[in-house]
Amino acid sequence: MLIALNKPYGVLCQFTDADGRRTLAEFVRQKDVYAAGRLDHDSEGLLLLTDDGPLAHQLTDPRHKQSKTYLVQVDGEIDEAALRALRRGVLLNDGPTLPAEATRIAEPDWLWPRDPPVRFRKSIPTSWLSLAIREGRNRQVRRMTAAVGFPTLRLIRVRIGEHALDGLAPGATRTLLP
Numbered sequence: 405m406l407i408a409l410n411k412p413y414g415v416l417c418q419f420t421d422a423d424g425r426r427t428l429a430e431f432v433r434q435k436d437v438y439a440a441g442r443l444d445h446d447s448e449g450l451l452l453l454t455d456d457g458p459l460a461h462q463l464t465d466p467r468h469k470q471s472k473t474y475l476v477q478v479d480g481e482i483d484e485a486a487l488r489a490l491r492r493g494v495l496l497n498d499g500p501t502l503p504a505e506a507t508r509i510a511e512p513d514w515l516w517p518r519d520p521p522v523r524f525r526k527s528i529p530t531s532w533l534s535l536a537i538r539e540g541r542n543r544q545v546r547r548m549t550a551a552v553g554f555p556t557l558r559l560i561r562v563r564i565g566e567h568a569l570d571g572l573a574p575g576a577t578r579t580l581l582p
Contacts, residue, residue: 406580407453410572417442449561450569469538473563478554486552494551505536
């Protein structure tokens with residue numbers, strides 16, 4: 405079984421939490437499935453869940469280099485130099501990243517509002533990019549955009565390999581063919 409969830413902002417990628425924070429149990433009713441990979445508490449978007457260990461391994465093991473695509477809202481007007489640096493790979497404190505596919509985009513018109521909203525500052529614009537990576541280090545996209553001078557404000561995963569969010573509403577699930 406393979407399930408796609410559009411994980412809302414502020415939800416942990418686990419089914420229980422001793423501190424009473426929101427978890428996957430609020431959205432996923434199927435038993436014996438586990439997240440194949442993670443999304444940070446403050447990230448949104450596509451999360452795959454499965455009861456198939458080998459499939460989870462294929463989706464998450466860095467050796468399989470599954471591409472993960474994110475829509476990223478950053479602080480400031482991202483420039484071509486920053487995009488080139490992301491495309492080459494950037495040096496993080498745990499070593500260089502693989503090259504990413506990075507493109508500046510317009511804010512998607514289909515995007516749902518975030519709750520709570522991203523902070524608004526009249527004097528500092530924001531911009532959006534599509535970023536595809538083939539690694540999955542801890543908070544990697546956030547660290548990459550910060551390393552090129554544009555901190556991430558909002559992060560939404562829209563694709564993992566061949567599986568896409570494709571109109572799935574926040575908190576909704578869809579059963580997929582593995």
